[in-house]
Amino acid sequence: MDKIFVVEDDDNIRELICYALDTSGYSAKGFSSSKSLYLALEKEKPSLFLLDIMLGEDSGYDILDKIRHDSSLEDIPVIMLTAKTAEYDKVKGLDMGADDYITKPFGVLELISRIKAVLRRVGKDETPEGASSYKKLKIDPSKRTVEVDGNGVELTFKEFELLTFLLNNQGIVLSRDKIMTGVWGFDYQGESRTVDVHIRTLRQKLGEAGEYIVTVRNVGYKLGE
Secondary structure, eight states: OOEEEEEOSOHHHHHHHHHHHHTTTOEEEEESSHHHHHHHHTTOOOSEEEEESOOSSSOHHHHHHHHHTOTTTTTSOEEEEESOOOHHHHHHHHHTTOSEEEESSOOHHHHHHHHHHHHHHTTOOOSOOSOEEETTEEEETTTTEEEETTEEOOOOHHHHHHHHHHHHTTTOOEEHHHHHHHHTOTTOTTOHHHHHHHHHHHHHHHGGGGGGEEEETTTEEEEOO
């Protein structure tokens, strides 16, 4: 199982990222500072680093520089996470040896997709690919297709992302905020009505399979029993 080290000083974002990774077939470990990361690296090495640039102590750039100049770490892929959108910041990270660069806000599915792409590129992806299913419902992420009892269902981009997120967390009760951050991005908490509207249209399009999406009163939704 691929181990991902997440360095992010915002507790909420770090916990959400680690939760998303853990439920997507990875083993995630979060760090709020470079100091705690360096201590952990004395004991174990990850398959990939996720580094936020704006940290309290060493910046993500500082950590990246240490990684790329350490013979025991230099081959481990690094994805930079940041709210900065300037082209200079992206170029700087890539020039220093980052493998990819994700600008906040971003959704969980985008993050997982980028991680898979980087790990495949370096030959370290250990997570299985393929379709997922629940009863009469089947989703194929590689083809972005949805079927109910063998019949294709046309979904919008976000409806597909939402259904995939629910299926990946099958049986788990997800709050509206957790769904919002997972599908729409980590900076979009509190827009619960958007979730409700998309759940309603998704149920309609899925027909009889729409009943698989269960409303959990005063909490949110889940897919499956």
